[in-house]
Amino acid sequence: MKKYKVLFATALGLALTAGSALADSTIKMVEVITSPPRTEFLKKQIAEFETANPGVKVELVSLPWGQAFEKFLTMVQAGDTPDIVEMPERWLALYGANGQLEDLGPYMAKWKDAATLGERAKEFGSVVGGKQYTIPYGYYLKAMFWNKKLFKEAGIDHAPATLDEFVESAKKISAIPGKYGYCLRGGPGAIFGMNMFMNIANGKGGYFNADGTATINEPGSVKGLETLAEIYKNGYAPKDSVGWGFNETVTGFYSGTCAMLDQDPDALIGIAEKMKAEDFAVAPVPAGPNGKSYPTLGYSGWSMFANSDVKDDSWKLMETLLSPQGNLEWAKMVGVLPIHNGSDQDAYFKTEQFKGWFDELNGGDKYEFVTPPTHLENLGNFVDQIAIKGFQEVLLGKRPAKEVADEWAAYLTKEQQDWMAKNKK
Template sequence: MKKLLIAAFATVLMSGAALADTTLKLVEVITSPERTETLKSIVSKFEAANPGTKVEIISLPWGEAFQKFATMVSAGEIPDVMEMPDTWLSLYANNGLLESLEPYLAKWEHTSGLTDRALELGRDVNNTAYMLPYGFYLRAMFYNKKLFQEAGVAEPPKTMDEFVAASEKVSKLPGKYGYCLRGGPGGLNGWIMFGATMAGSNKFFNDDGTSTMNSEGWIKGLTWVVDLYKKGLAPKDSVNWGFNEIVAGFYTGTCAMLDQDPDALIAIAERMKPEDYGVTTMPKGPSGKTFPTIGYAGWSMMAASQNKDLSWKLIETLEGPEGNVEWNKRT
């Protein structure tokens, strides 16, 4: 009997240890091999600091991420933590699927070190922090110095007229084009930037609530983009290009200019020498103004998580000074 009791006690101890192990699910949606490896590196530090806790990273390809994640949620396959793009935040927060991070931020030692802009954008829905941005995506113009020199372009264009002139010179080179047009998925940002720049205003609505998109300035800006393509200043296939295609078009030397966020540097810096390309501000319109977009993404906790405190610890690791610096240096 004594032996049986000892055996039973040992079994209980073993099953208790198994029950103590916890797996958090984390979904990344702005996925690339480099990002995933960086994420794994930061997550490994979290796992080391929290014995018995494992993180399962689910990587969704960006081009299909919205549909795939929506399918996961509708099927009840809800993660604990997810990478939240700015354009998804309202949908998931307003449907009650995201946990407020306010109680955690109120106690976090690093909250006071966050910029006002990070907190403002994280609280974009109902003035509640349903996500914490890990960084901002501010548009700028990449340009190929070697192609400029070959085409006789002395310096990067400062205005939209100079942009067209530079594109025309580069496009005279065999197999080369001035601009990597994003005509496919995610291309709206470029159209909006150039429309606003030509209009001299980023105001989307008139005082009476009607759209400004059919005003003279906006029409000129949108037509300007169409004309770039029609004149052959962008590759013919670029009408279908998304993020990966335009970045590849730039680093392969197919086109001399690319408007993109900092994360384009992941691929560009690996394939181009630093002295062969530069980054400058977006070209200005007739008003002397330019309107680059600012986007952001961050980490959110799902309201359905059964391990909220651990999930916050994971977000802490990702968003704290050490993790955030490692992430942004790479991405």
Template sequence: MKKIINAMVLGVTVLSGSAYADTTLNLVEVITSPKRTELLKQQVAAFEAANPGTTVEITSLPWGQAFEKLATMVSSGQAPDVVEMPDKWMGVYGNANQLENLESYYKDWDHAATLSDKAQNMGRLVGGDLYQIPYGFYLRAMFYNKTLFKQAGIEQTPHTIEEFKEAARKVSELDGKYGYCLRGSKGGHGGWLMFSSIMNGSADFFDSNGKSTIDSEGSKQGLSLLVDIYKNGWAPKDSVNWGFNEIVAGFYSNTCAMLDQDPDALIAIADKMSSEEFGVIPMPVGPSGKSYPVIGFAGWSMFSSSENKDQSWKLISHLTKPESNVDWAQFVGVIPVHKGAEQDQHFSSEQFAGWFEELNKPEYEPLVFPHHLKQFGYFADVKLIEGGQELLLGTRSVDEVAAEWSEYLTEAQTEWLENKK
């Protein structure tokens, strides 16, 4: 009888232990496409195989509604354990103390030593704490059409802003061709901020008193540069409404000869054009002799409300370890985050030389947006686009729009500084 009771107790113990070990993690993907989601599922399946008893449920949100849908999930108490976190959103959730500080996990991570300094810095942009492990950089460089350059008589690729303008002018003299694929609609904020920084000769968005620099004379010259390109007819007239798909199609269809874009554009362009037809060079330098190509990033974060933090960290570390990261970066079109990635056969090709030159040469200083501001997402997605289109269409002046943008950013920075005290 005693043996039977002991066996029953042991059985209950085993069953309860098994039930305790069974864990379900919720992961939300926000930069979604069918093929991308399939790769994520493959990497998650490998994680599940290595962690018996843990299941990962993936929710893929369409990018156009992702911010609103995720915000609704969080506000209703249904925040996921792990989330794909774009740079613009870190300030929103990090400043609200809704993201888990990953520092304690990171210091014991087997791959901490190979994560690049830049990736670590990006993950700590909000409050100096590590709120995400980035999986890649979206770094701007200049695509150029070798065929159109040759037809326009351009012998050297542009290194300076003046050479960039001259190349745009020459190509635009060809029948039905334009020098530059301008992004006037969704996602176009990067162009306005990048060219204003290049012409201003600084990557600083604020002065020592917390005032925005976007209404400085140098920055306004950068805004005027894009306005002049559009008004001169060096960019297609309908580019005022162009987003990512339109500018990329404009380039590979030989409509316009230059395009500043991240490595994710390389996937579609390389599918339509041969390496003999296009190249990628660093962004042109401004009057200061320096250039400030926009650098964006995304990565994996953990919500502090997660009830399975240890397993959530295991999932993040699996998705961002070097082997997973190289495969992911190649597929989605980002620069990998681990040291030595440029030695990989895929990233050592001529097409990636422009991006790694920007990362390694002192005349190029990647431009990091003020993601510490919770208002920056709205500023980038709404105010910059609306104001930029008004500039292109000539309904408002550069002075007016720059003053409005500066006031908005200064108020946001002032609030942030006050909250730090």
């Protein structure tokens, strides 16, 4: 019996194989952006794959997102590597730069569905050494959820179009007893919303200047960080939001605790289940003093470890999940924008619910999308540890925003300039 290792989030394999003969091969798969509904949906897709491929079993391992970076790193360091892993963009360089991931280019060359694969998927999946170390399964693009009922109660009839309007709206709504203007995210994943507001205030997208110096401590960026700190200190965001991650911010919004939330399409799933469609809307992210906005565009995908001894079966599973139909179903379930050309014409996406995201996508030069610097090997450490600690210190008034931003800039500048030195052409 071959041993196929593919770690794929949540304990799945046992139920699927109960009462059946032992599999001829086993794929070990790890899921890291875990939630019960998406894991159950993933199990359904895996079950369909197993039915279509007798003798192949998939072991799914789900890691809690809040501890996923450290837990998965520990697994890899212990030699417990999967065949397939869900790969957030900021982990890609860590595992791709040292050859731990399989180059998927040769597989894609023979993949019939590559014909409709969007160029962004090819581009984003090959940022490390020009090799296709991952195939994104969808894109996370930030837009602004706003609670129409709370806005009306505060005497406001539209979503904020500028950063100044955003702060003023948060102030007015927070004057309502027991309500807050903004669902601030100070815990896991905080950097992307934080950096977005820093870019908006700075009037410059991205993370680096041409010489590799970080922009995160430029005067405008620091002002953006200070703006978020003032929102928190003035009580325009819940006190415990200093530790909030994805689930807490989404709950804060649909419960009516806070009236604005910058989030990706994945938040729409839970919100739409809890709120009436007429009570909320999704608008583009507010613009800064220069009239432009810089929404964060992130992505995650599926990657294969190079030491897998079941690569053919692993790829077969990946191409099933990433097929136009499989990806469209997955995108609807987990809340991402799909990867295949033409998917946006599906009736599911042609609704008012998705208007904010598509206004950004179709908004021309007014919106400049910012993707994380996934080519940096230590980006995961910065995103999941260093940035969160510093942001919380600023929010709680323990350290000045400029001091923390300078610390971040020193770290990022070294990472970027080291990368530039190694990749001189």
